[in-house]
Amino acid sequence: MINNNSTSRRDFVKGVGAGVLTIGASSFATSVMATKAKPDKLGIALVGLGNYATNQLAPALTVADNAYLAGIVTGTPAKANIWADKYALDDSHIYNYDNFDKIITDKGIDIVYVVLPNSMHKEFVIRAAKAGKHVITEKPMGLTAVECEEMIAACEKAGVQLSVGYRLQFEPNTLEIEKAAKELPLGPINYVRSEFSFTIGNPKQWRLKKELSGGGPIMDIGIYCIQAARYTTGLEPIAVRAVEYKTDYEKFSSVEETVMWQMEFPGGLYSNHTTSYSMKANELFVSYQKGNARLEPAYSYANVGGHIGERQLMPHQVNQQALQMDNFVECIRQNKTSKVSGKEGLQDMKIVDAIYKSIANGGKRVEV
């Protein structure tokens, strides 16, 4: 499955790995960005080597303080080769979906990070938990709230921590918005509006297949707006109303194209949202009694910035995913529940469930 050249190279890197560690990662060849043995860090195995794992999580693990890329789980042998070379991974930490459960005996892997299509989150979170590994899953946590409950139960039973990949809850400007929900420097919040949309490319991708994604933009990017309305207000919505709009019935034959929805919060606070695979928007707007706040972009991997009232929130040059994974390791070490635990993911999926119920009922009010 792995060609000789790349195997040799990997073996070579493995051979010098321990020595190199003593002088730091910077002495590695540029194509080799990590190594297997990092006694001061926890080892993470990424499950699913798609775009997000490749271009965000793996690079983040080269700069994280508390975690490093210790293994991979992939169904594509060619990818395994490339990754093994690039990140100096030992064969013993490379799995496929069939032999994944053997990870139970792999002492190099502390955390499994599930980056698979949505429909596979539940299965692999539960399998990881049964293998005794702490788990991070990408959002949406599952396809439904019921799935999330099963995942939480499995992790509790196994005594492992479960977290959702809500990277923005560690982004400094997002934290300012979150802090404003508690300190209310501009008075009470009376409105939240948020939109996250992009123009989707390849019509054959898994996001457009309901059996893999579980749904359209609401599951994928709309969930950021749900998160945002919650951390912006510090409140949980009590009801939603949602409508689906479609313009391209062929491309979006399986999932929604655009969803617009509103959420009602306790005490008479309402939010308004749009998410779509056919437009571009990336924004969080908050109306406080004495002024407004805005983040734009609000949800990107970099450059999240804006203002709270007159105060500018200049973008911070941070690696959101590194901060998120480092925090999870801290939680594991301190036996503390993550702020983005499974319960956080479950709450969002309860809201998504209500949104789908409202869509199915022509936009009627549905309690969460």
Next chain:
Amino acid sequence: MINNNSTSRRDFVKGVGAGVLTIGASSFATSVMATKAKPDKLGIALVGLGNYATNQLAPALTVADNAYLAGIVTGTPAKANIWADKYALDDSHIYNYDNFDKIITDKGIDIVYVVLPNSMHKEFVIRAAKAGKHVITEKPMGLTAVECEEMIAACEKAGVQLSVGYRLQFEPNTLEIEKAAKELPLGPINYVRSEFSFTIGNPKQWRLKKELSGGGPIMDIGIYCIQAARYTTGLEPIAVRAVEYKTDYEKFSSVEETVMWQMEFPGGLYSNHTTSYSMKANELFVSYQKGNARLEPAYSYANVGGHIGERQLMPHQVNQQALQMDNFVECIRQNKTSKVSGKEGLQDMKIVDAIYKSIANGGKRVEV
């Protein structure tokens, strides 16, 4: 009704008016901002001397090129005195609501501008038309589309022009957005979002009394968002969905507090909107295929600005109301229909009617 002092002062100003005109308005005392005889301009009578007439329209008429304040119609004698002094108005051009119809013989008045509470627009537009005067009415044009049709018919029958006070359709940056609908420099439009909300003060004002206002923020400020979605796209909505939200049932016992609504345009384009008397927002956002545009503030009397794609739209220092009234005079002179004619107001009220119907039906889709 008018005390001796102010009458005397007004008479004095009248006496010198003709002479002063030859050397220009700047030689007037600062408290006297206009005079009655301006042969090169059309004379406008303001009907209703509330905040908008006092602080926007009357000052605009001191800087307009084609129109000047020639008369007033008010139910408050004390206001008549103050205005007569300030704007050097002759008694013969001052009316109350009872004797208003005598304006038919007043050759000094070419245009009647109705700035009354919404419920009185229809009556005074029709009375003005019957008096042979061209008419401008503030928005909303009427309480319903049916009212607007009656107003249009009355003006057509009388052979006078009818216009709605849509000042923004003459604001330079708004015109850039309108131009982009035709020229599509950033490709087709795939989304419009707009919000206009403010925190309403005095709970006893007419805006909060349905018998005077006809409704809440959708009639008052939400209509700007309807206008904006139309001029931003150059399209007419085919259907709407709307929901009303309330938090203060006492203050908003008569009209809505917050309305969120969506509009569907031909060819699969959707817009999303919020208007409220309990929050602050003032924004127009457009997603084009190759970029976004934003105006913020989008609807203020001054400082409308933002960007289209990378191009900044710096605020223009213009008097929107002066531009609007000047344009109406041009239309009258050239016997040309105004871009903000009664039909424009009627179209918005058809949409407002549909919004109210949707609200009454729990947010169901209602065709316009």
